[in-house]
Amino acid sequence: HSGIKIAIAEVLQKEGYIEDFKVLPEKPQPVLQLTLKYVGHRRNRRSVITGLQRVSRPGRRVYVGKGNVPWVLSGMGVAILTTSKGIMTGQRARRLGVGGEVLCKVW
Numbered sequence: 001h002s003g004i005k006i007a008i009a010e011v012l013q014k015e016g017y018i019e020d021f022k023v024l025p026e027k028p029q030p031v032l033q034l035t036l037k038y039v040g041h042r043r044n045r046r047s048v049i050t051g052l053q054r055v056s057r058p059g060r061r062v063y064v065g066k067g068n069v070p071w072v073l074s075g076m077g078v079a080i081l082t083t084s085k086g087i088m089t090g091q092r093a094r095r096l097g098v099g100g101e102v103l104c105k106v107w
Contacts (some may be wrong), residue, residue: 001030008080008103009034012096015078015089017049019107039092051077055102065099 001023009021019035037048046066054104056062069090070079079090083100093100 003031004082004087004092005032006099011078011080011087012106015106017078029096034075049106051052051105055079055104062102063100065104067099069094069099070102070105072105073107077105079105 006023009018012018012034017037019037020035020061021035024031024033031090039048040046052074053077063083069081071090072079076092078102079084081088081090081093081100082103083093083098085096085098088096090102
């Protein structure tokens with residue numbers, strides 16, 4: 001549980017990739033619980049998230065300018081960025097005209 005993880009969970013919920021998330025007050029620290037989203041019925045159920053790629057790592061940070069915000073699968077997925085205006089999708093960062101650190105890509 002941390003502020004960045006909660007912000008990423010909020011973005012994923014707004015974009016429709018997860019059903020819900022909760023912060024459970026456990027000891028020694030709170031735990032973030034995600035409820036994944038599925039489509040289809042019974043045996044044909046499949047996860048909404050088909051792929052996830054971590055871009056920035058502690059050993060290699062990836063920053064992009066406002067003109068180089070990445071597209072994921074030609075707009076079918078989302079890139080999650082941390083910017084000076086908060087954590088947001090790549091599409092919103094393009095609209096606001098800001099760049100930042102690319103955290104991950106989800107499709």
